[in-house]
Amino acid sequence: MLYLYNQNAGTPQLSLEGDSHRYIFKVRRHKKGDTIYLRNLKDGFIHRYLITFMDKRSSNLSLEESFVLDVKAKSSLHIGWCIIDPKSVEKVLPSLNEMGVEKISFIYCNRSQKSFKLDFKRLEKILLNSSQQSGRSQIMKLEMVENLVQFLEKYPQSKMLNFSEDKFISNSTFSTIVIGCEGGFDEEEVALFEKENIFGFDTPLVLKSESAVCAVASKVLL
Numbered sequence: 498m499l500y501l502y503n504q505n506a507g508t509p510q511l512s513l514e515g516d517s518h519r520y521i522f523k524v525r526r527h528k529k530g531d532t533i534y535l536r537n538l539k540d541g542f543i544h545r546y547l548i549t550f551m552d553k554r555s556s557n558l559s560l561e562e563s564f565v566l567d568v569k570a571k572s573s574l575h576i577g578w579c580i581i582d583p584k585s586v587e588k589v590l591p592s593l594n595e596m597g598v599e600k601i602s603f604i605y606c607n608r609s610q611k612s613f614k615l616d617f618k619r620l621e622k623i624l625l626n627s628s629q630q631s632g633r634s635q636i637m638k639l640e641m642v643e644n645l646v647q648f649l650e651k652y653p654q655s656k657m658l659n660f661s662e663d664k665f666i667s668n669s670t671f672s673t674i675v676i677g678c679e680g681g682f683d684e685e686e687v688a689l690f691e692k693e694n695i696f697g698f699d700t701p702l703v704l705k706s707e708s709a710v711c712a713v714a715s716k717v718l719l
Contacts, residue, residue, distance in 0.1 A: 498525075499534070499632040502625050506535035506544045511558040518556050527551070532561065538628060538636045541567040568634040570597025570718045577648050577655060577675035579606035579682075580613050581706045589707045590620060591627035593637070596714045600638040604648050608680040615641070645686050648675065657682070657690045658709060661697030666716050669696055676710050 501521065505511060513521065521527045529551050535544045535558075543566045546558035576593075578586075578601055586603075593601070603615055617639060624636050642648045649655060655673040658666070659682060674696070677686075687695070698704070704712065 498629045500543060500629060501533060501535050502538060502629055503535050504537055506537040507542060507560070507563060509560050511535070511546065511560075513556045513558065514554065518554070521548075521556065522551065522553070527556075533558070536628075536634065538625070538634070541565045541634050543634070566634060568632045570599070572597075572718055573599050573672050574714060574717050575600040575602070575652070575673040576710060576713070577602045577604055577642070577645075577652070577673065578710060579604050579645075579676065579678035579706070580609035580615070581678045582610075583613060583615050585705075585707045586615065587620070587623060589711055590623050591630075592711055593714055594624050594627040594633065595631040596711075597633070597718045598637055598714050600640070602640050602642050602648060602652075604642045604645055604675070606645055606678055607683045607686055609678045617641075645675065645689060649689060655690075655694075657687070657695045658713060659687060659695050659697060661695050664693070664696045665699045666696055666713060667699065671696075671717075674713060676706060676713065678706050 501517060503511060503517065521533060527533060527548060529548050531548050532545055533548065535546055536542070542563050544560060545562045547561050548556055549559045550557040576598060580603055605611060620639060628636055652673050655675055656671045658674055658676045698712065
């Protein structure tokens with residue numbers, strides 16, 4: 498873990514209890530006099546704290562230094578992701594966060610199962626843990642969009658990942674792309690995009706939705 502998340506990071510004095518304290522006390526084996534780094538993930542600042550007190554239940558920290566240290570991907574990528582099983586989303590979300598995806602908009606597309614409901618508080622916890630491990634300085638943004646039409650009204654420059662014989666991801670640059678759920682897009686949704694805005698992979702293999710999302714992120718950001 499490269500830093501510890503705390504929403505109050507940056508204040509002169511901090512007290513840690515619960516999971517945060519247990520982590521630095523039991524897992525990292527820190528003691529009084531050690532220094533640790535914290536972020537609030539609202540800005541690019543990282544804060545160095547001195548541990549001034551520590552027992553089995555809590556620890557007190559004193560701010561020594563704050564400075565800007567932006568850690569993010571070189572490119573910006575916003576993914577419009579048609580809703581799939583939340584368990585599958587949770588499995589790949591840390592990887593997408595580590596690769597530097599800036600934002601994910603979850604969309605109820607025509608072939609999405611409407612019974613699938615995302616727990617955004619759970620997803621945020623996953624992102625916080627992933628950001629602490631990867632060093633990312635600002636947390637990924639998440640939002641919910643009712644359907645693809647509304648998404649395109651909000652993000653009209655979006656591209657679509659679908660089957661394409663002449664436009665492949667590896668040859669293209671874009672900042673926003675929509676990726677389908679299991680079963681892909683129906684004809685009505687494909688018709689919302691001009692042919693030149695539809696991209697594909699140069700492979701005969703069929704990818705799962707979560708595999709396609711990771712593949713797009715790796716090709717664009719890494």
